[in-house]
Amino acid sequence: MNRLTVALILLAAMVAGLFFAPVFGVAALLAPLGVPLLLVFGVTELCSRRESLVPWRASLLLVVGLAGVVETVLYSTTAAGFPTGATFSALADGVTESWRLALQSTWPARPEPSTLLFVPLLVLLAGVIGVELLRLRRPILALLPSFTVVVVSQLFQALSGFPALFCGLGYAAVAGGVFALMPQSDAEGHRGKVPALALAVPALVLGVAGALVANLLVPAPGPAYSLKRDQVAELDARVGNPLDEVAYRLEHPGTPLFSFRGDTDTDRWPLVVLDDFDGVNWTPGSRYRRLGTELAPGPAVSVPAHRRSATVTTSGLTGPWLPSQTWPAAVGGIAPLVEESQGTLWLPRPGDGPQRYTLSWWSPEIHPADLLDAALDPAAPGGLAGIGDVPPEVGQLAREAVGGLRPSFRTALALERFLRERYRLATGTDLPSGHGWPQLRKFLFETKLGTSEQFASAYVALARTLAIPARLVVGFRTPDKPDAGGGYTVHNGDVVAWPEVAVSGVGWVALDPTGAARTGTGGATSLAAVTAQARTQLPPAAQIQERPLPGSDAGAGDGGTGDGGWTFPFGTVLIALAALLVAWLAGVPLAKGARAWWRRRQHGIGAVLGACREVKDRLREHRVPCTAGMTVRDLAAAAHGTGGQSTVDGLRLLASTVDVALWSGVGTGPHSGPQAWAAVREVRRGLARRGLRARLLAAVNPRTLLPARS
DSSP: OHHHHHHHHHHHHHHHHHHHHHHHHHHHHHHHHHHHHHHHHHHHHHHHHGGGGGGGGGHHHHHHHHHHHHHHHHHHGSSBBBBOOOHHHHHHHHTTTTTHHTTTSSSSSOHHHHHHHHHHHHHHHHHHHHHGGGGOOOOHHHHHHHHHHHHHHHOOOOOOHHHHHHHHHHHHHHHHHEEEEEEEEOSOOOOEEEOOGGGGHHHHHHHHHHHHHIIIIIOSSSSSOOOOTTOOOOOOOOOOOOOGGGHHHHHTTOOOEEEEOOOOOOOOEEEEEEHHHHHHHSOOOOOOOOOOOOOOOTTTOOOOOEEEEEEESSSSSSEEOOOOSSEEEEOOOOOOOOEETTTEOSSSSSOOOOOEEEEEEEOOOOOHHHHHHHHBBBTTTTOOOOOOOOOOOHHHHHHHTTOOOSSSSHHHHHHHHHHHOOOOOOOSSSOOOOSSHHHHHOOOOOOOOEHHHHHHHHHHHHHHTTTTOOEEEEEEOOOSOOOTSSOOOOOOOOOEEEEEEEEEBOOOOEEESSOOOOOOOOOOTTTHHHHHHHHEEEGGGGHHHHHHOOOGGGGGSSOOOTTTTTTHHHHHHHEEEHHHHHHHHHHHHHHHHHHHHHTTTTTTTTHHHEEEEEEHHHHHHHTTOOOOOOOOOHHHHHHTTOOHHHHHHHHHHHHHHHHHHHSSSSSHHHHHTHHHHHHHHHHHHHHHTTTTTHHHHHTTTTGGSSOOOO
């Protein structure tokens, strides 16, 4: 057996394992993959020199490879390098649980044995099987195990861009070397080598296979299906709602809860985000994942974001939630779960004593004038969630509060000012409590007196009736003055609930309808300080006016019917029909892709209306009845049960984007088009769940190249 061929087969397995780099990072994979495969290569060489070992080669390779995995990944479970019962238990968990724990983590995941172990085990198995298949003198069979690892890695996280190109070419180069070096048997039994021209064959095969994986399993810009989608961490505790504790904490203000030292460029510490309201209770998020090595600011943040950090020590907090920030970057010292869309941290097993950890987070920075004129982000997760059965008079109050203005950040500030000026903050003892509609109705129309619990709940409910994306947060203020040692100690009396509004490019911006926010903390560039400056620039209520809608597109604001002003793409259709005569299976999808590209390249309102037409055509491909006069919300009703909840949610987000773009008073900004097309991608993801057969039939259906019938 050619030693170079063996080395290339093992190298192919290692390259395949490096396709897991988006999950764990390259550095975390090098030793766990390289050391076992080097040991396997050494044992293979030993067996080639001692014929008596050949019958036992497969077993020896597995044993030696597992020893390499143990020494590089599970050394902490050994006794001076020798396996123990804990080692074998960890290996068993690596087969059954580690892949699931990796899916439940944010990526890059922490390279802990319990999470990482399945990758070296999978690569070791692929390498050993590949070496054994070399006996058959068929290179494609010897490479099949490592290519299987490549496919599995793409189900976890699809590579894209230059990393995908680099890894794909690297694997193709190794595979080409195997084809060139491995002797073949011809029909007459003669042995030779594959001609140099045949090196193009594996590259072509791998390229086609990669294209199939990329377009069928993982179509751009994100995977149509991912094993990670429904894998979230299980919460093993039932806890109370922190919003219910606001009044009690205010009546017992002296109890210390936690302390922190470090960056003071923050005026508050969120504890939990509540984004769904059924009219009685506010519900926190539940899609928690194991926090990996680091989180990015999030797709909602496009402005510059600076990293801040602090060391936090909890003492009096009994619940599983930990003080955090809106966009956490990393946590050291503990291993919490994180709700990625909310930034909430959850400690699965709270200890009896204080918990000490280092938190770093991203702080968006924007100029006050830009914030004041920024558009809202209706696609923000949970921003337009439910608010139960709204009393009729509440909607009228909301419209009066903002003078009938369309949803915008100016409108959000106007609503905040309305509550500040018309309602009073309760202090002392016997404080009001409750946040259901009976309590909110009493607060809004009778007593007009409440704690931050009623102010924040009322603000979010009123904002959502005005199509302003908002959510409720419970947490703590940063104290005005530091301790003698320079740190800060947060007490019960610092508890506060506040609303946050989703702003395009900035993310969630905290507001203060109580008017009691402390101004002694937070830097001049903090988001709280910028919001305060934008608040001072808000004109008086009588001077706030609607911005004019785009004159040329004013007639298209029907929420998504959008056929006016659009010319039929005769050129695209004629080319598609001509191509259909010879290769309609390729021509029709190409025409549809060109049409989507053209629509996406439009500017302003054209991009939004193009997104409306695109989702209508996508639904028609899947036999959803559509007519030219249907709005986006009509499409959502028609598509219910066809593409799943994801399709319906995407259509609702698109409808909200159309409302904001056409009627917000701000007009179309640089984020209107991307928001609309993000909703299109969500609709496509939902339709993709119907299966490969339905997708192929939809892709080659030429009828949707024609406009919908009236």
